Amino acid sequence: xxxxxxxxxxxxxxxxxxxxxxxxxxxxxxxxxxxxxxxxxxxxxxxxxxxxxxxxxxxxxxxxxxxxxxxxxxxxxxxxxxxxxxxxxxxxxxxxxxxxxxxxxxxxxxxxxxxxxxxxxxx
Numbered sequence: 001x002x003x004x005x006x007x008x009x010x011x012x013x014x015x016x017x018x019x020x021x022x023x024x025x026x027x028x029x030x031x032x033x034x035x036x037x038x039x040x041x042x043x044x045x046x047x048x049x050x051x052x053x054x055x056x057x058x059x060x061x062x063x064x065x066x067x068x069x070x071x072x073x074x075x076x077x078x079x080x081x082x083x084x085x086x087x088x089x090x091x092x093x094x095x096x097x098x099x100x101x102x103x104x105x106x107x108x109x110x111x112x113x114x115x116x117x118x119x120x121x122x123x
């Protein structure tokens with residue numbers, strides 16, 4: 001059986017979603033299935049997740065960080081990863097909520113959608 005896994009998170013980027021999807025790809029491949037993975041490259045995560053799944057069966061695409069501007073306003077990616085988007089400034093809280101409600105639908109990885117769709121159609 002041919003299986004296409006479409007997931008923003010995949011190894012070597014170390015986050016729990018990538019662990020699950022990487023293990024699923026490994027499992028299906030070990031059972032003899034023809035598995036191909038479509039994922040995003042250059043993610044802002046540590047490249048520390050080892051997977052037995054062959055990288056020649058992974059297609060990595062570009063993506064757009066739709067939260068670039070809010071990240072810069074809040075002090076950069078490192079500051080956000082340590083304390084989150086929390087602030088005591090009520091105006092920034094309201095603006096952040098509005099921004100997230102509009103631009104992060106259905107989630108923060110929506111900037112990958114056009115690239116994933118294009119690559120998926122080509123596959």
